[in-house]
Amino acid sequence: MDTVVLARAFFGTSLGFHIIFATLGVGLPLMIVIAEIIHQVKGDNDYAIMAKRWTKAFAVLLGVAIPSGTIVGVQLSLLWPGFMEIVGKVISLPFQIEIFAFFLEALFMSIYVYAADRLPRYFRLISVFFVALGAVASAILISAVNTWMNTPDGFKIKPDGTIYDVSPWDAFFNPSFLSSSFHVAITAYMTGAFAVASVAAFKLLKKRPERERAYHLKGLFMSLTVALLMSFVSAVSGHHSAQILHQHSPEKLAAAEGLFETQRYAPLAIGGYTDPKTEEVKYGIEIPWALSWLAAGKFDTEVKGLYEFPRETWPPFYVHTLFNLMVGIGTLLLGLAAVALAYWWFFVKRKGKQFPKWLLWSLVLSGPLSMLGIEFGWVFSCSGRQPWTIYRVQTTAEAATKNEDLGVLFLLFLGLYALLSVLTVLILTAYFKRNPVSKDMEKLQS
């Protein structure tokens, strides 16, 4: 592998690993805040137990989210020194504000975890609120840098690479910032909710005492409600992001849809794959006119095809598959949450029936699926920008390190990520096995 490919593989792995923990690190605090609020409003202790147990899981995940985030942050400078030189000049602002969000989260997380017994109740709620705020702010701010890579703004560059006329706030609020960062935050909430739903559904698969069943049903209902809402909003915001692609990164949209000829009344290709030989999408379902309509809300919108652009600036063809997987998973989960909630309303609540096994098993899969959707989305966003690191400003080859010692380090970090993954699973299962929910319920009664 050459150094650039190796640097991409290395950084992609670090990021892909971090995203799992970072996403749950944004999603879970929201669930904790909601549970704390319901508990304070309704006085139902089950919600206090939920908040407590989710906090425990969140704290363990944070133990990996923090160091993996540190790794990603520092590896940017190690693997992409050329990129960071421009970043430093133009878009360091969100990075820096992110540090403050990070401080906010770390300060109040310590307070919430280590000082909870010394704090009045309302202050615990404030602490966990700040933790959630810090987490989502971090996600939005970091995404700001990524959106700027896709739609760079706020500077001018001379042919020799000198940067001038910098306006940091314009770079920050670049054209895709609001829509994409919002999408990142909402899908993290969606994934956090589905992750909780997965666990609750899994617990409902086995026969349990009525008291515990009721507890898990509350958790499932609450998480599905959040999941449905967030899935819907993320579909809408995803649609908006696609329209921004149409305006600002037409190659990316063309590659995502496998569209080669520029045309009005462009069809939407669902599924299949882009065949590099014949330059068309094979085995896909074509919906006439739909792409034009999605791109700008009108059927006669002209959508640019790949032939419009020089061949060496085409994104890889596989982004069509990634895009379909992301959208497909999002749509599927939206439907699943709706079906499950409808079932709950008509059969579980009114008729006292149990959830059928197939539905519970589907719900168990929903959390991992949602996470996969996020991973596909990130790979799509970054591969779809290739060959650029900063769209039409800097290529990935120019950004990458010239250092050739990457191979061994890559293996070292692969080992680290494997180790941390295994340990996280072991620790979570060990802890929750030793502290089952029944134990928390007893503790509360005594």
Added chain:
Amino acid sequence: MSEEVLAILMMWTFIFIYSIFGSIDFGSGFWAMIYNNHKTMAGRIANRFLSPTWEITNTFLVLLVVAFVGFFPKGAYTLGTVMLVPVSLILFLLAIRSAFMVFSYSVQGYRRTMFIISGISGLLIPSLLIAVLPISQGGFIAVDGDTQSLLLSKLLTSPTLYLYVLFGLTSELYLSSLFLADYARVSKKEDAYRLYRSNAILLGPLTLLAALFTLLFITPESRWLIDNLMDQKIWFILSLVAFLIAYFSLWWPKQNRPGIGRPRLTLLATVLQYGLASVGYGLAHLPYIVYPDLTIYEAFTAPETFYSLMIMYIVGLAILAPGFYIFWRLFLKDKRYLQQE
């Protein structure tokens, strides 16, 4: 003051703050390992401090990197290129340490492993971190056209590196001993206080010796620095005075109470000592970030970015100040936390 100088002043301030807190953080990890199950509770006190604070200290390390990229992007380019291997090792160790800190809090079985990992990495990480100083002083970077690379074997066989490491480690252990002595005093654990105090009495002179030897055995490529340091003598004399005040206040009797030493005064005077020395070193290092290839003027960011960063630092710190205050009250002052058994 020019923009570049203001930026490097900010940078040095951050580095200084982190080096103090980082020393205390990693040093506490080391002492917690050494005094695990010690009858004076010295280990438990170190750990009590570490549990809620390491995350904040870690955030500060990220702040250093981000501030450096923002203020001196070209510096990030150079150091990012040449420091790939050492920094990757730091990241690796840091990840294992952080993970185990959190894991051990959830599952008791991991406590022993955590003490060992955090204790050993508490020595290794600072040793790797301080390697950036000799590298920045010149002689360890090969330039070939426009690619730069670290002369790793030259660095590893150079006595300068090891003397820096020695200076870094003795300072880390000295500072953390002083801090924990004070923390033990506030926690009313007189035995633990005495233990940390005697560590500090031993380590104090060693830090000075290590500093002296580091300067004596400096590489020929770093001669320029010695000449510049000579011009900054006054800062080092003041620093020495601060050291003497700090050191001798370890024997200064408490007012109206039995017990010996004023750890709070010692700690503050020692921070002042390192502060003054850092000013002297920082001034002597100007204008270079990496000698002789990179100065602060070449590495500086876009001026517009610099100003918006400065404003955001002020705004951000103002917003966070109450959070830090509450944190300090809860974990460094609250008797319910400090004096639990």
